[in-house]
Amino acid sequence: MKTVLIGVGQAGGKLTAALQSFDQQMGFGAVLGAIGVNTAKTDLQSLPFETVLIGQDRVNGHGVGGDNELGAEVMEADKTEVMSALDGRITAKTEAIFVVAGLGGGSGSGGAPVLAKALRRVYDVPVYVLGILPGQDEGAMYQVNAGRSLKTVAREADAVLLVDNDAFRSSGESMSEGFDAINDAIARRVGLLLAAGEAVEGVGESVVDSSEVINTLRAGGIAALGYASAEASEVAEENINAVMSTARRSLLTGTSLPDASDADSALVVVAGKPDTIPRKGVERARRWVEEETGSLQVRGGDFPLESGRIASLILLGGVERSDRVESFMERARAAIEEAENEVREDPKEMWHNDELDDLL
Ligand code: GDP
Known part of the structure; x- marks a missing residue:
């Protein structure tokens, strides 16, 4: 992109x-x-x-x-x-x-x-x-x-x-x-x-492109990005486990926003040498992310990259209801309360909460 x-x-x-x-x-x-x-x-x-x-x-x-x-x-x-x-x-x-x-x-x-x-x-x-x-x-x-x-x-x-x-x-x-x-x-x-989203054309039909990143973010709101990598074998079939384990780590422990695994949409990108990326592994990881995020809008694809490793990059769209974001907004409100000693409203109302004034 x-x-x-x-x-x-x-x-x-x-x-x-x-x-x-x-x-x-x-x-x-x-x-x-x-x-x-x-x-x-x-x-x-x-x-x-x-x-x-x-x-x-x-x-x-x-x-x-x-x-x-x-x-x-x-x-x-x-x-x-x-x-x-x-x-x-x-x-x-x-x-x-x-x-x-x-x-x-x-x-x-x-x-x-x-x-x-x-x-x-x-x-x-x-x-x-x-x-x-x-x-x-x-x-x-x-x-x-x-x-x-x-x-x-x-x-x-x-x-x-x-x-x-x-x-x-x-x-x-x-x-x-x-x-x-x-x-x-x-x-x-x-x-x-x-x-x-920039991958060279003609490498494979499942290569990710910019429109998939844009579509994953289309609903707006808050997004997070997960990443994990592992040693790869030269043989694609032997990398199915590496793809699955990096996808799990990427989503469960490797996101830019911890505990943000409830999402409206997601994009699973598997990066590595083109002939070492297992098709089956990418599809399995995509389905696993679907189950884990509860989203029916999970895209998947490859990113050909000269590397001895395999990496899973997971973009999550619409994570604003995640525990992490809610607990952060709660922290921000608590800090305001401390400062102004005001009464708190329902924490779920974060986008409509008047205590946390908009800047614009
Ligand atoms: P500004 O110059 O007034 O916009 O203020 P800063 O950019 O210094 O923003 C402060 C916030 O950014 C604090 O929450 C810091 O922890 C964080 N921060 C400051 N510098 C860095 C940095 O280089 N990297 C990261 N990741 N966070 C930073």
Whole structure:
């Protein structure tokens, strides 16, 4: 899927750089271009692509300090500058736009929903948000910001691919020490998904294409991505178990959003050397994902890749009712309560809950 990336805020910029770098290293060519947007000048300096500093009249290049309402306001005021930086980058070849942002901070959290809305008005291609959820041990401000931002991006973007920092954290590492490793892990997964839709024509009839990614995300809302890989045999028939076991790990323990296995739709992509991917294994994995997610809309296909390993990549669409998302929204609401000492409403009403105000 030919994609243009817009990294907003510090996390958004760094993750965008990791995504671009993975795509280049692998020679996929799925990332057509990238820009970085921020209110903090220093956070833009190390990024290896064109950047746009917004909100200079309000914060003078010093950032919004975790104030996502201010982040939303400055994006609203300066969005035409961001749109002009994109001029000429989004061409007839572009199949999707990804706005990449940490939802717990200020610039990305507030800016991403505003930008997604503006982009959808102008472009015909889907506008997705790749959003990072704060870890559980990050403070109340991060949880509240992320709750409000998530609620708003879920409405404004064509879909939100959600990544939980806790899902990628290795034990013993502090959150900030681990960011580079987390960004690399996310870049590998999302980078493979983008490249899967790019597979060379004529390799096989079951090769995944971009429209399958887009259709899996068509219903909108929140999406998650699972990944697991294993050593492969040179003989396709011997890889049926590897396909099944990587599919199980990918969905049950390897998703970007833990415990998100209830989904409205899914796409199962099996990557590996073309003649080592077992047809039977892919079909069996697809049926297993159907049972496990309770979805009747499960697509499946191959992604030919020169590698000694077999990998299962599972994209899940419509996971907003999953335990993980509900418990996160609950956490965000609890943090607001703590701050404002207000009365809570029914936790199931997360998309209509007035305590968690929309940003737009
Ligand atoms: P902004 O610059 O105001 O948009 O704020 P940040 O991008 O720093 O957002 C803060 C949130 O993003 C927090 O929840 C952090 O845990 C998370 N975060 C910050 N940097 C990174 C990063 O490089 N990678 C990841 N995965 N998360 C990050």
